[in-house]
Amino acid sequence: WVPQQQPQQRRSHTSTLAADTVDARYYSLFETPLQTQIQTLPPVTLNRFLQAKVQEQPELRDLESLYLAVQMACKTISTLVHRAGLVTPTSTPKDSYSDGRYYSMKRLDLLSTLVLKNALKYTGKCQVVEPAVRLDSESPATHQPGVLIAKSLQQEKRSFVAVLDPLDGSGNADASICTGTVFGVFEQSEQSDEEEALIQAVLQPARRMRAAGYCLYSSATVMVVAIGDSVQGFTLDPQTKEFVLTHPDLTIPSRGNVYSCNEGNSEGWDPAFRQYIQTIKTGRGQTGQRYAHRYVGSMVGDIHRTLLYGGIFCYPRDNQDHPNGNLQLLYKSAPMAYVVEKAGGRALGDADQSLLDITPERVHQKYPCFMGSADDVAELQEYLRLESSQ
Numbered sequence: 001w002v003p004q005q006q007p008q009q010r011r012s013h014t015s016t017l018a019a020d021t022v023d024a025r026y027y028s029l030f031e032t033p034l035q036t037q038i039q040t041l042p043p044v045t046l047n048r049f050l051q052a053k054v055q056e057q058p059e060l061r062d063l064e065s066l067y068l069a070v071q072m073a074c075k076t077i078s079t080l081v082h083r084a085g086l087v088t089p090t091s092t093p094k095d096s097y098s099d100g101r102y103y104s105m106k107r108l109d110l111l112s113t114l115v116l117k118n119a120l121k122y123t124g125k126c127q128v129v130e131p132a133v134r135l136d137s138e139s140p141a142t143h144q145p146g147v148l149i150a151k152s153l154q155q156e157k158r159s160f161v162a163v164l165d166p167l168d169g170s171g172n173a174d175a176s177i178c179t180g181t182v183f184g185v186f187e188q189s190e191q192s193d194e195e196e197a198l199i200q201a202v203l204q205p206a207r208r209m210r211a212a213g214y215c216l217y218s219s220a221t222v223m224v225v226a227i228g229d230s231v232q233g234f235t236l237d238p239q240t241k242e243f244v245l246t247h248p249d250l251t252i253p254s255r256g257n258v259y260s261c262n263e264g265n266s267e268g269w270d271p272a273f274r275q276y277i278q279t280i281k282t283g284r285g286q287t288g289q290r291y292a293h294r295y296v297g298s299m300v301g302d303i304h305r306t307l308l309y310g311g312i313f314c315y316p317r318d319n320q321d322h323p324n325g326n327l328q329l330l331y332k333s334a335p336m337a338y339v340v341e342k343a344g345g346r347a348l349g350d351a352d353q354s355l356l357d358i359t360p361e362r363v364h365q366k367y368p369c370f371m372g373s374a375d376d377v378a379e380l381q382e383y384l385r386l387e388s389s390q
């Protein structure tokens with residue numbers, strides 16, 4: 001909707017219609033000097049940011065094309081996700097997906113995977129493989145996310161190889177709950193283009209990543225990238241369709257007051273972890289403050305909130321349905337952990353092991369994870385150590 005009249009003209013009307021009053025208030029926002037200033041500031045787009053980065057560090061040039069392809073795909077996926085309710089059939093066909101949720105989940109997953117794959121391929125600078133979907137024995141009959149591995153094709157001695165989860169939390173999209181794309185980038189030392197070699201190239205601990213990031217599709221679409229030693233957040237401007245730097249040099253607060261986990265699994269948790277949660281939520285932890293519980297059930301959303309506000313996100317093992325937690329290490333928790341640590345937080349896989357030091361044995365392997373504000377993770381670590389010493 002475009003206003004047909006200037007605010008000044010509208011206010012000159014003597015009509016006292018409520019709509020006019022509301023409009024006047026709306027326009028007056030834009031007349032304040034501060035707002036005028038903000039609007040005239042030249043935005044730093046992701047493209048410009050990357051160009052500047054490459055000028056500083058020319059060895060990142062290959063990474064630039066990968067990032068540009070990912071951001072292009074994320075713009076399309078953002079539109080797909082936001083239009084999901086408009087284009088997905090509401091009645092679920094009775095086919096191989098007995099559960100209606102899995103049907104549209106699968107559909108959005110496939111679409112996002114295709115969009116991302118094409119964006120990467122059409123750069124002409126990336127080779128893309130989609131590792132065959134094999135169900136992990138630890139998660140029989142559950143939804144298996146699509147995953148992509150992309151390699152930059154520059155004829156340099158080194159090349160980059162990225163692992164990408166096109167749409168984390170796709171099962172939530174029907175309820176308009178946030179979802180996300182996750183990626184992590186390694187260097188490939190051995191120059192082979194065989195699928196198996198590419199898979200091996202990403203089966204590395206996240207500490208060896210050269211970059212990682214995610215795109216959150218929520219009330220806004222936000223791309224957060226860890227590149228070099230800093231973390232930058234860019235918001236997609238729906239008018240210009242550009243990612244604009246809105247969260248420069250993101251750092252996670254050293255302490256928060258929110259814990260985020262699937263408390264429905266608490267019966268099967270290790271006693272020490274259960275004790276930790278009980279302690280912080282009743283205000284008997286180190287801060288003496290009662291922690292609030294927040295759990296979207298969409299990892300990217302839960303971790304993004306943790307990054308901005310502080311606190312702790314956990315997916316521990318339980319002795320019922322999740323002997324290794326419920327998050328795939330390689331393409332979900334490890335890249336997120338990389339971002340969190342680059343932002344000054346911490347991430348654990350076990351009592352004494354950083355999540356960044358765990359080598360995935362296979363693409364879809366799940367692993368317990370705990371990440372967030374450094375002081376909160378340190379407090380939890382004491383409980384995990386207690387458990388492992390028993």
Ligand SMILES: O=P(O)(O)OC[C@H]1O[C@](O)(COP(=O)(O)O)[C@@H](O)[C@@H]1O
Nearest residue numbers: 145168169170171262297298299326
């Ligand atoms: O339902 P649970 O066990 O809490 O698991 C939720 C987790 O599963 C995920 O939704 C992953 O789902 P997808 O398989 O759709 O990618 C995470 O985003 C989220 O944290």
